[in-house]
Amino acid sequence: MSGILIVAEHTRGALAEASLELIGAAGIAREKLGGPVKVLVAGEQAGDFAEALNRLGVEEILVAQSGNPHFDAAVMEEAILVAARAQQPALILIPHSASGGSFAAAVAVALGSGFAADVIGIGFAENGLTVTRAGFGNKVNVELDFPGSACVTLTVRGATFKAPEGAGSATITPLAVPLEGLAGRYRHVGFEEAPVSDVDIGKAEFILSIGRGIQDEKNVPRFAELAKRLGATLGCSRPVADSGWLPKPHQVGLTGKVAGNCKLYIALGISGAVQHLHGMKHVETIIAVNTDANAPIFNVATHGCAMDVFTFADALEQCVG
Ligand SMILES: Cc1cc2nc3c(=O)[nH]c(=O)nc-3n(C[C@H](O)[C@H](O)[C@H](O)COP(=O)(O)OP(=O)(O)OC[C@H]3O[C@@H](n4cnc5c(N)ncnc54)[C@H](O)[C@@H]3O)c2cc1C
Numbered sequence: 001m002s003g004i005l006i007v008a009e010h011t012r013g014a015l016a017e018a019s020l021e022l023i024g025a026a027g028i029a030r031e032k033l034g035g036p037v038k039v040l041v042a043g044e045q046a047g048d049f050a051e052a053l054n055r056l057g058v059e060e061i062l063v064a065q066s067g068n069p070h071f072d073a074a075v076m077e078e079a080i081l082v083a084a085r086a087q088q089p090a091l092i093l094i095p096h097s098a099s100g101g102s103f104a105a106a107v108a109v110a111l112g113s114g115f116a117a118d119v120i121g122i123g124f125a126e127n128g129l130t131v132t133r134a135g136f137g138n139k140v141n142v143e144l145d146f147p148g149s150a151c152v153t154l155t156v157r158g159a160t161f162k163a164p165e166g167a168g169s170a171t172i173t174p175l176a177v178p179l180e181g182l183a184g185r186y187r188h189v190g191f192e193e194a195p196v197s198d199v200d201i202g203k204a205e206f207i208l209s210i211g212r213g214i215q216d217e218k219n220v221p222r223f224a225e226l227a228k229r230l231g232a233t234l235g236c237s238r239p240v241a242d243s244g245w246l247p248k249p250h251q252v253g254l255t256g257k258v259a260g261n262c263k264l265y266i267a268l269g270i271s272g273a274v275q276h277l278h279g280m281k282h283v284e285t286i287i288a289v290n291t292d293a294n295a296p297i298f299n300v301a302t303h304g305c306a307m308d309v310f311t312f313a314d315a316l317e318q319c320v321g
Helices: 017-033 044-055 072-085 103-110 219-228 238-242 309-320
Strands: 004-007 037-043 059-063 091-095 112-126 128-133 140-145 151-158 173-175 207-210 233-236 264-268 283-291 304-306
Touching: 004 017, 004 072, 004 309, 017 037, 017 044, 017 091, 017 112, 017 128, 017 151, 037 044, 037 072, 044 059, 059 072, 072 091, 072 103, 091 103, 103 151, 112 140, 128 151, 128 309, 151 309, 219 309, 233 238, 264 309
Parallel strands: 004 037, 004 091, 037 059, 059 173, 091 151, 112 151, 207 233, 207 264, 264 283, 283 304
Antiparallel strands: 112 128, 128 140
16 A cells, blocks of 8 residues: 545535645655655535645546535545455544544545544654644643554544645546435534634734733723734634633634744743644744733743733834834
């Protein structure tokens, strides 16, 4: 078995960025596992995404056209099994998403492959492929290997790997998937839009984030204005979002968004709970401001100021004029 099979994801006419990030992850794995790297895209509009998926490092795009306009886990599972039985890949990469989670484990069982979910790192050791995933509520990173597994299926966390920039020269091949017997296994009930927001924590390069340390909702506009003047996106910890001080899309962390593109993160009055760190501890430069010099946020901070957030804001406001 050799090579890598990537499973692309799309929703309501839009390709998920995670699909392209998996091509980046495959680039790392293929150094040891070898090629080819193939991308499978399935669904009624599958062919529409072939061009966008044709990125550097992809040899072939398999297009499994199905008549169902909605996501169908049974069709996905069947399409992957058809592709995997033909290709015999050493690695299958699936986005760690609600959709990916609905078929990934079933695929692994059907193929008898190794399996790990929510993977945040890929490496190699004596026993071959190793992966990193978080354990114990994100308190520790766990490293797994798969001795004896000729094939491994992984769901990979979004905003973990970088999508390759350049266009590829992949061939595009239709993949026939027998759909008889699949109809009715899943029923599409409806689609609920997430609240619209002009904040995209996942894409922001500079985030100024506020926590419970700002004391009161009435102080939010001051920090929102400061973020605007600095050219930063306003982020927050969960209590700030839960209290309704800021809408949910501003929340950074495990049940919020991962600051996947962020280069500079200023944490104001945030203690640094593991669930918050999950969304930002990887950021290159972190500046933390907290009156408690022992706050865990200082364990991940590049620069720490054990001081009052309002005094810090006074100084920053003077700097930016
Ligand atoms: C399943 C689960 C999922 C979760 N998901 C998330 C998530 O996605 N994101 C998230 O953020 N949290 C999440 N949480 C909550 C998390 O555990 C923490 O409760 C939360 O991050 C704490 O937010 P905070 O740092 O703003 O508040 P606190 O922990 O109350 O910290 C406030 C900090 O402000 C400091 N402070 C107070 N006054 C000042 C001042 N004047 N100047 C400077 N510093 C001051 C204090 O010293 C303190 O360290 C989750 C929890 C669970 C159980």
